[in-house]
Amino acid sequence: xxVVSQHPSRVICKSGTSVKIECxxxxxxxxxxxxxxxxxxxxLMLMATSNEGSKATYEQGVEKDKFLINHASLTLSxxxxxxxxxxxxxxxxxxxxxxxxxxETQYFGPGTRLLVL
Amino acid sequence: xxxxxxxxxxxxxxxxxxxxxxxxxxxxGNEYVYWYRQIHSxxxxxxxxxxxxxxxxxxxxLIITEDRKSSTLILPHxxxxxxxxxxxxxxxxxxxxxxxxxxxxxxxxTVKP
Numbered sequence: 001x002x003v004v005s006q007h008p009s010r011v012i013c014k015s016g017t018s019v020k021i022e023c024x025x026x027x028x029x030x031x032x033x034x035x036x037x038x039x040x041x042x043x044l045m046l047m048a049t050s051n052e053g054s055k056a057t058y059e060q061g062v063e064k065d066k067f068l069i070n071h072a073s074l075t076l077s078x079x080x081x082x083x084x085x086x087x088x089x090x091x092x093x094x095x096x097x098x099x100x101x102x103x104e105t106q107y108f109g110p111g112t113r114l115l116v117l
Numbered sequence: 118x119x120x121x122x123x124x125x126x127x128x129x130x131x132x133x134x135x136x137x138x139x140x141x142x143x144x145x146g147n148e149y150v151y152w153y154r155q156i157h158s159x160x161x162x163x164x165x166x167x168x169x170x171x172x173x174x175x176x177x178x179l180i181i182t183e184d185r186k187s188s189t190l191i192l193p194h195x196x197x198x199x200x201x202x203x204x205x206x207x208x209x210x211x212x213x214x215x216x217x218x219x220x221x222x223x224x225x226x227t228v229k230p
Contacts (some may be wrong), residue, residue, distance in 0.1 A: 001163060004160075006160075036220075043204075043220040043221060043222050043223065044155075044161065044220040045220075046218070046219075055225045071187060093159075093160045093161070095160075095161075105151075105163055105166065106151075106153075106161075106163060107163060108153075108160035108161045108162070108163075109160050110159055111159065111160045113157070113158070
């Protein structure tokens with residue numbers, strides 16, 4: 001399967017600052033990557049679909065101006081949390097979808113834990 | 118994507134088989150059953166998927182009923198490291214659906230010594 005990395009693994013920032021999270025597909029050229037958010041003791045919620053070379057597609061209720069996504073290459077997507085606030089503290093996870101004769105399988109990164117003070 | 122129902126939690130003795138059920142009674146003909154697991158503070162890990170035939174890989178076996186309305190993930194010899202939240206997801210396998218997995222609450226499997 002695809003190997004996906006994220007950087008940083010955890011970050012602590014002050015309220016009002018912006019934080020960039022990188023998601024890299026190490027062995028697979030991903031035209032599409034996905035960003036999820038997971039609050040404590042909750043399940044994963046899809047935030048947006050990151051498309052290489054075009055604008056991201058956001059899920060309902062996710063502010064595109066707050067969560068900026070850039071997918072400039074086939075191996076890198078970035079999520080920037082702008083003007084972060086304590087309620088943005090969460091576990092952010094990216095994933096890559098791979099196809100096997102029409103069967104898409106997702107491979108996830110290890111996640112980035114964000115704590116906003 | 119079809120909705121799935123899983124038990125909230127299960128216990129299993131180390132070394133024994135863990136059988137995790139999933140109901141997906143509204144599954145449609147072109148939807149696959151996927152299983153992922155998430156160990157605490159890590160990203161989800163792909164386990165196995167199938168359409169209608171039973172599947173087996175190095176991690177687990179997937180048994181899908183003939184009517185496809187339910188399935189069971191089997192970990193043949195559970196170890197303490199298999200303690201995790203297990204998610205059963207049903208979705209189409211087409212490119213446009215890639216990644217749009219709807220995660221429910223999953224089953225928290227606790228393997229005990």
